[in-house]
Amino acid sequence: MPGHNGGVYRRIVHVDLDCFYAQVETRDDPRLRGRPVAVGGRPPRGVIATANYEARRFGVHSALATRIALDRCPGLVLIEPRFDHYRAVSEQIREVFHSYTDLVEPLSLDEAYLDVSEPKRGPRSGTIVARLIQRDIWRATGLTCSAGVSFNKFLAKVASGIDKPAGLTVVEPAAAVGFIERLPITEFFGVGPKTAERLRGIGITTGAQLRAADPGRLEQLLGKPGRDLYEIAHCRDDRPVDPHRERKSASSETTFVTDLHGLDELCPHLPGLCADVARRLAKHGLVGSGVVVKVKYADHTLLTRQYQLGFPLRAADEIERVAREILATRVPLDRSVRLLGVGVYDLADARGEGTQPALFPTLPRP
Ligand code: DCP
Ligand code: MG
Numbered sequence: 001m002p003g004h005n006g007g008v009y010r011r012i013v014h015v016d017l018d019c020f021y022a023q024v025e026t027r028d029d030p031r032l033r034g035r036p037v038a039v040g041g042r043p044p045r046g047v048i049a050t051a052n053y054e055a056r057r058f059g060v061h062s063a064l065a066t067r068i069a070l071d072r073c074p075g076l077v078l079i080e081p082r083f084d085h086y087r088a089v090s091e092q093i094r095e096v097f098h099s100y101t102d103l104v105e106p107l108s109l110d111e112a113y114l115d116v117s118e119p120k121r122g123p124r125s126g127t128i129v130a131r132l133i134q135r136d137i138w139r140a141t142g143l144t145c146s147a148g149v150s151f152n153k154f155l156a157k158v159a160s161g162i163d164k165p166a167g168l169t170v171v172e173p174a175a176a177v178g179f180i181e182r183l184p185i186t187e188f189f190g191v192g193p194k195t196a197e198r199l200r201g202i203g204i205t206t207g208a209q210l211r212a213a214d215p216g217r218l219e220q221l222l223g224k225p226g227r228d229l230y231e232i233a234h235c236r237d238d239r240p241v242d243p244h245r246e247r248k249s250a251s252s253e254t255t256f257v258t259d260l261h262g263l264d265e266l267c268p269h270l271p272g273l274c275a276d277v278a279r280r281l282a283k284h285g286l287v288g289s290g291v292v293v294k295v296k297y298a299d300h301t302l303l304t305r306q307y308q309l310g311f312p313l314r315a316a317d318e319i320e321r322v323a324r325e326i327l328a329t330r331v332p333l334d335r336s337v338r339l340l341g342v343g344v345y346d347l348a349d350a351r352g353e354g355t356q357p358a359l360f361p362t363l364p365r366p
């Protein structure tokens with residue numbers, strides 16, 4: 001059997017609240033029920049953090065520019081995010097988790113892995129404990145969540161997304177291979193649009209094809225993540241649920257198909273990278289006060305340059321301004337570059353950090 005470690009399967013539950021911010025808002029204001037609702041920043045610069053299912057039917061989704069969301073769904077109710085409030089709700093949810101196990105690894109405000117192999121209470125059944133958790137969250141907060149249960153993190157997480165909202169999906173060991181075979185490649189972690197495109201290039205679009213692939217070829221194509229994908233597709237995912245894992249930075253990077261030269265070629269990649277970093281911050285309810293730029297040159301040597309601002313940032317265009325300044329003044333660009341990355345560090349809760357005026361930081365010249 002896959003994932004069978006010394007005769008014992010772990011019981012991992014992944015819990016994810018349904019359209020979290022939007023569900024909290026509709027819970028708090030019953031007049032919104034049944035109407036399309038999105039939580040996000042106002043146009044022209046704002047983006048959607050999340051939308052309820054009514055709004056999703058119009059093509060409104062996380063990270064979409066609010067301006068476009070309003071075009072797609074003219075009746076959309078737009079609500080400014082209330083991060084402190086979501087954080088408080090998140091605390092209530094974590095209390096429920098901790099009443100079942102101390103092995104809780106939060107991934108964001110609304111999402112966590114739990115190892116319930118030996119629960120503090122309830123039976124030794126992942127499925128039943130997951131149901132109890134859904135019930136207790138509902139009782140404590142009036143919110144629905146979806147859960148996935150399996151013997152490793154990857155399977156539990158994918159499973160929780162199968163039957164939203166308020167669903168429960170269990171992947172038993174005997175069903176795991178069939179489950180993986182049917183998954184589209186984009187469901188595997190770390191496979192964004194770019195990686196999916198590369199995999200498609202070698203004829204891989206499903207879990208079944210990934211399982212049948214040559215692991216060496218995958219590694220050649222994608223590096224170490226290629227090897228990890230192969231392992232995961234074969235149910236080998238021993239990552240423990242780690243209650244002490246902390247996010248110290250949020251970053252995004254891209255490796256270019258052909259090496260790039262100079263500021264003019266690199267700068268067009270900054271908006272995408274910074275938008276990605278901003279999304280990660282938003283998802284975790286965080287802000288950061290340092291920006292780091294990473295460059296890998298054609299000969300694979302790495303260089304990072306960072307700048308500590310002393311005040312918190314969270315918007316993509318603000319991160320971009322600092323990153324551009326670092327790139328322009330502190331990163332030698334006389335050599336070809338194969339990878340560019342941007343990150344934000346010194347993270348703190350977004351709590352109390354209202355929407356900021358646009359910032360135009362200028363770095364002191366080195
Ligand atoms: N979030 C955000 N920006 C993103 C993604 C998410 O601000 N790009 C915030 C809003 C979400 C919350 O994080 O409510 C949780 O993210 P999820 O990805 O779990 O999305 P939802 O809970 O909103 O929807 P789903 O029902 O698909 O889980
Ligand atoms: Mg969610």
